[in-house]
Amino acid sequence: MKRRLAFFVLVILAVLNTTMVLAQSGGELRFCLHTEPKTLNPLQAADDASETIRYLTGGVLLRENRLTQNLEPELATSWKVTNGGKTITFELRDGLRFSDGTAFSADDVAYTMQQLMDPALHSPTGDAFRSGEGKVETKVLAKNRIAITFPASIAGLDRLFDQVAIMSATSPQKEMAVLGPYYVSENKAGAYLILKRNSNYWKKDADGRPLPHIESVRLEIQQNRDIEVLHLVRGDIDFINSIDAEYFDKIVSQDPAMAHDAGASLDSEEIWFNQVASSPLPAYKKAWFTSTNFRRAISEAINREDMVRIAFRGHAVSAVGPVSPANKFWFNSKLQPHPFDQKSALQRLAQDGFRLQDSALRDRDGHAVEFSIITNAGNKYRERMATMVQQDLSGIGIKLNVVTLDFPSLIERITRTFDYEACLLGLVNDELDPNAQMTVWLSSAENHQWNPSQKTPATAWEAEIDKLMRAQASTSDAKKRKEDFDKVQEIAWQQEPFIYLVNKNALSAVSATVHNAHPVVLRPQVYWNIDQLWLGSEVARNR
């Protein structure tokens, strides 16, 4: 009797175990892309949709863990940066195969680097590796060992490899042969893409089962956010990777468990004044905009907390500077957001000779302080922020005219004609390393928005930022780099060429059918651990 009972218990346990295993594998994960991917070539990915495909299909040597923000080995087992940041040497995993069965070796890495740096390809990913004049040299030291040498040192070199999907040098399928968890199985232009599980994917879970758990991924192309939310609520899709505050609150009201607010993201919204010397602005306005006291006063007159609470419904934080608090290593924690203090703002303005006269602010020559702020039409958050700034500045006697322009006209004004006074835009930041911001902070850079492409720095503080940015870029000593970039943040905080307003929160919505999802602030917020997600047993069976 006892033996029968024991046998019965063993059978039950075996069935339960099988059920749990089944629950963790199979099924089809569904979510939406907002546009069709412009390319399936991972080296040419520049738009969000193409980057999504690259993330889901591409195998990379090193991966930035989106949760811990640390760099982790993937196709490489170890790596070493030498030669003052010019050379990186990778030890590769043995016995790996591409999705089509082709063997992976150091030759594939060499081939990928050669393709990546080919000037004819114009790879946006490759641009980050272009450190100086000269060729990139790859040296295959063994089947599983390769050294890559760049003409000049690149700070944060290893992190750049997070974006480089390795391609096969020999596969007849070319870029369609992949080393990532999925491969593109079907691409119905303008409608959907289906990715199938890569059976040659190298990763296994803690129990030794092959990853990924989910059999396929269906990416519906859907531009309309209303319809996307409706699909999620009806269970047609499993998650929305990034969602705005209004839809987020709508989902919270329907199913709070679905909504995830991961906190401040890397993206920021900011205002800057036109400080271009050759701009067609009157001299007295140029004098206002180039005055540190004027910019600081404007910053102090803006109520960021109200902006967070009203424009973003609480799903944002007051911004401090060029680095979001979400960036754990590089954020200068000594700095605090500029407080809302209109009294102090008026005192600063008084130092520059401004005075309040009949509730209107006038400069020392009697000009009433009135200027316009441009932003892109159709972005309701920016329009709201601009309208709130308008009311805030009226509190210190400044008349602000809000002008919304179509995007091409706005870009024309801020990059070519410089016929504008102030601009409110956002900075989408994907990378943690400050090197990604070189094109913004160097005074000679085109994206140095308030006064781009300067031959020599217009101010002493810009010269100091140039020096610090170049210094941090020329060393691989993380501590020294951090010290230098902390100083850059301090100067930016004091001078406020950009008046940082808010850092939006990373909001997402994930259905309860998706297990092991831990939305984070870095992109891709929800599916960063795609190979470890699984679907509930019912969904897995029905799809």
Added chain:
Amino acid sequence: MKWARATAIGFLVVVSAACLLANFIAPASYAHQFRELPNAAPSRQHLLGTDDLGRDRFSRVLYGTRVSLLLAPAAALLTTLLAAFIGGVAGFAGGWLQRCVMAGTDLFLSLPWLFLLITVRALLPLNVAPIVSVVITFTLLGCLGWAGAARVICADARALSQSDFILLARASGSSGFRLLWRHLVPNLKPILYAQFWISVPVFIVTEANLGILGLGVAEPLPSWGSLLRELESFSTISGQPWQFVPLILFIVVVSSFHLVLTKKELPV
């Protein structure tokens, strides 16, 4: 249908009066942000609740209706005058002048209006007050909307210039400006009225379209375009039916403008 016309006129009079008296009726400034009360539901203090920045929606509807109801007819008048001049002269003169003017009109009609408006608006100076920006927007609409009406007026003027009474007037020695002003224009009046009343709702809708694109009247001045923008994402408004008031008012006013036209004035 007399009663429908009378009701429409009555409704337009009431709405216009309410808008003109907005300074006295509105409980708050259309621009003031009650920041402690964003997206509030209707209450005694805020009859239609507040918008996403805490601005009193009832006040914004009153002022927004005033902007649209005052400036759309002004733009319609401008467009009708332009159309009357261009179409009337072309139709009266006939011959090569008519052919040239109508070719120009056809070319004008083939232009993509919305893109043209967006382009022209982008070229305007930035530092203008909201009230100036709204006047500019409607003036642009007025200046760009004459072509269709000019075609209709030209055809009518041509038919009239060949009618018996005009021939009689010519035979009696009338010519040139006197013939145009004394005999032709009075007979064009019904078609000019019709074109005017048709243009009013067209301009209201065009401004609303520009507003929905974020390119209409500058903040904080409200207009129907900016008020209707609140409805652009359906899923976020489904629990707040009072947000539909500007839309309902917009539909009823535009319908009323159409009902104002008598059967005779309606275009065939």
